[in-house]
Amino acid sequence: MGLRCCSLRPRRYGSVIHDTHTIASMSASWLLPIVSSVVAAASGGVVAEAVSQSMPSTAKSIVITSYIVWGTGVPLALFISATYFYRLIAHGAPDPQALPSLFLLVGPCGQGSFGIVNLGKVVKDLVYSSSIDLLATQKKQTAMTMMAQATYAGGLVTGLILWGLGLCWYLLATAIFIDHIWNVDRSYLRHRSFNVSFTALTFPIGVWASASNALATELDSEVFRVIGAVVSTQVCFNWLYVMTMTIYKAFDGSIFNAPELELFTSKHRQRSEDKV
Numbered sequence: 001m002g003l004r005c006c007s008l009r010p011r012r013y014g015s016v017i018h019d020t021h022t023i024a025s026m027s028a029s030w031l032l033p034i035v036s037s038v039v040a041a042a043s044g045g046v047v048a049e050a051v052s053q054s055m056p057s058t059a060k061s062i063v064i065t066s067y068i069v070w071g072t073g074v075p076l077a078l079f080i081s082a083t084y085f086y087r088l089i090a091h092g093a094p095d096p097q098a099l100p101s102l103f104l105l106v107g108p109c110g111q112g113s114f115g116i117v118n119l120g121k122v123v124k125d126l127v128y129s130s131s132i133d134l135l136a137t138q139k140k141q142t143a144m145t146m147m148a149q150a151t152y153a154g155g156l157v158t159g160l161i162l163w164g165l166g167l168c169w170y171l172l173a174t175a176i177f178i179d180h181i182w183n184v185d186r187s188y189l190r191h192r193s194f195n196v197s198f199t200a201l202t203f204p205i206g207v208w209a210s211a212s213n214a215l216a217t218e219l220d221s222e223v224f225r226v227i228g229a230v231v232s233t234q235v236c237f238n239w240l241y242v243m244t245m246t247i248y249k250a251f252d253g254s255i256f257n258a259p260e261l262e263l264f265t266s267k268h269r270q271r272s273e274d275k276v
Contacts, residue, residue: 026087027094028104028200030080037073038108041066042115042207048122056130063122070115074162077108081169093176096185096193102173103200109166110208113159117214120155124148156218163215166208194245196255201238209235 044066052059084105093099126132127148181188209231216224249255 023083023087024091026084027098028084028101030084031077031104031108034073034077034080035104035107035111037069038077038111038115039207041070041073042111042118044069045115045118045122049118049125052122052125052130056126056132059122059126059130060132063119063126066115066119070112070119074108074112074116077112078165081105081108081165093180096180096188097195098197099177099180099188100197100200102176103170103204105169105173105204106166106208107204109162109169110204110206110211113162113166113211114207114214116155116162117159117211117218118155120152120159121218123155124152156215159211159215163208163211166211170205170208189241191245191248194249194255198242198245202235202242205231205238206235 044062048059048062048066051062094101127144131144185193187193209228212224212228212231215221216228246255
């Protein structure tokens with residue numbers, strides 16, 4: 001699935017290559033094509049852990065592929081996140097219709113953290129439990145043990161760093177979101193303002209909660225357990241809110257309105273007429 005995501009990425013970015021963009025028009029939705037690779041890599045770690053006892057050789061191949069796919073997603077997501085941070089500094093918060101999309105920046109950090117921690121854990125389990133040869137060297141046992149320990153420790157450190165970056169984005173998005181509700185529009189959470197961008201209140205925060213729980217397990221940390229429990233509870237309430245509003249807006253049909261698509265179509269129609 002991860003390789004499929006990578007193969008589709010050039011097509012997804014066709015509009016980016018051929019269209020003109022500015023920092024002011026940049027949106028957090030630019031992350032969506034890239035997050036698919038991050039999710040696939042994290043899912044690979046889960047699958048590898050599930051088959052590590054029965055099919056260790058297959059688990060080894062899944063882990064190697066997952067690391068590669070992780071590398072195609074997380075670094076690119078960090079590049080776009082840095083650019084979007086500059087966009088926030090230079091042009092301020094996005095329009096109210098796109099305000100919930102700020103939480104999309106939490107997604108790659110949370111899922112990337114969960115994925116790299118879980119992959120390191122699987123590598124350690126493969127070496128210690130299944131004695132899988134991960135290196136082509138004469139002193140296999142010593143080298144394999146050292147590599148497993150280094151990979152596991154490196155995954156934890158990388159996971160902590162990504163989790164910390166996700167915390168920054170989570171706090172920033174929450175502060176901007178609450179500030180808009182408190183100082184601009186007290187009715188922002190009602191059905192009139194609800195749109196598709198509110199779905200960003202579910203998955204990105206949810207994967208960050210998963211990373212918190214994974215770190216809590218590996219580090220045996222009560223702090224991460226509490227944070228994971230609190231954020232997981234928030235995700236449940238967010239999901240119920242989004243589900244209720246989506247059903248309500250689906251019945252009146254307003255959830256399917258997409259004025260940006262009309263603008264996109266008009267631009268391409270104008271471009272075709274100019275070429276003629």
